[in-house]
Amino acid sequence: MTAALLTEAAPAKINLYLHVTGRRPDGYHLLDSLVVFAQAGDVLRYEPGPEPLHLELKGRFGQVLGHAAAGPDNLVMKAAAALRGLAGPGADVRGGRLVLEKNLPVASGIGGGSADAAAALRLLDRAWRIDAPQAALLAEAEKLGADVPVCLLSQTIRMEGIGETLSPAPALPDCGMVLVNCGQGVSTPDVFRRREGGFVPRADLPESWANAQAMAETLQALENSLEAPARALCPLISTALADIAGQPDCLIARMSGSGATCFGLFPSAEAASQAADRLADAHNAWWVWGGGLFHHP
């Protein structure tokens, strides 16, 4: 099997807006969000072998995971275990070595663990010749986490429900993105718990936008309902948002997901990359990335 078949990107998931529109009796919040993916991401590689399947962590954030580490609690290993349950008679489930290059900060609002779990589902479905129907993979993804279904598709999409209701999104114009994380992990459950106030209606979106400026104008009228509670837990989010918004050509600055990562939209990947260089110089201990959006090969 070629190396290309055994390598899978896990692109970062960004919520361009995130409305909390309600709450289920089980406590999960109902969301409305336009989700896009950036070219920044983790990378998962698989080397089939006779030894029991195991995971090795590399990359800038490989050692940050703590309790999740590389054991059965890691979302990559949970995804592998879930996939075994889908294997039919034609499958070739094997052991070997999974190597996860963690380039994304952990617990940071850009889906890191969720993206890794989704990448494991895509990669091992292929490598183990399970070839499960997408509906079956989405059902397993939902059990792994609210953000895993959208990460399984890793394409621009509208996400509703608790994260399981996915529908086509408006066509995106050319644009670039900066991602900034101050290095403080933010607990998703804590942010949801601390959110105050009522619910926000489902957004009204056009069919498409003529350019990035027009998209930013639509987004300015929307919000991330989790930004206020996250800023209370991590005040550096306010600094990151101000510094991104202060960049020339920045069209909008907002927090992604439950934070702490913030994004800025720019008219082009080049403008975003130049802004990222300036932001990295200003905050050399922070994680900063700039470039284009991720599009499936």
Ligand SMILES: C[C@@](CO)(OP(=O)(O)O)[C@H](O)COP(=O)(O)OP(=O)(O)OC[C@H]1O[C@@H](n2ccc(N)nc2=O)[C@H](O)[C@@H]1O
């Ligand atoms: C907030 C979002 C927005 O895309 O992204 P991140 O900040 O994680 O990137 C997601 O909804 C996060 O999805 P995910 O990170 O998979 O959440 P999970 O692990 O399933 O849930 C963690 C906890 O967050 C809360 N939670 C999560 C999703 C949701 N729709 N309502 C919730 O109330 C619950 O308390 C849950 O126990």
Ligand SMILES: Nc1ncnc2c1ncn2[C@@H]1O[C@H](COP(=O)(O)OP(=O)(O)O)[C@@H](O)[C@H]1O
């Ligand atoms: N492969 C993984 N990468 C990142 N986090 C993981 C992984 N496996 C398990 N986790 C756990 O999942 C939690 C959520 O991580 P993550 O998905 O990165 O947050 P977010 O969705 O806010 O970006 C973390 O607290 C971490 O301990």
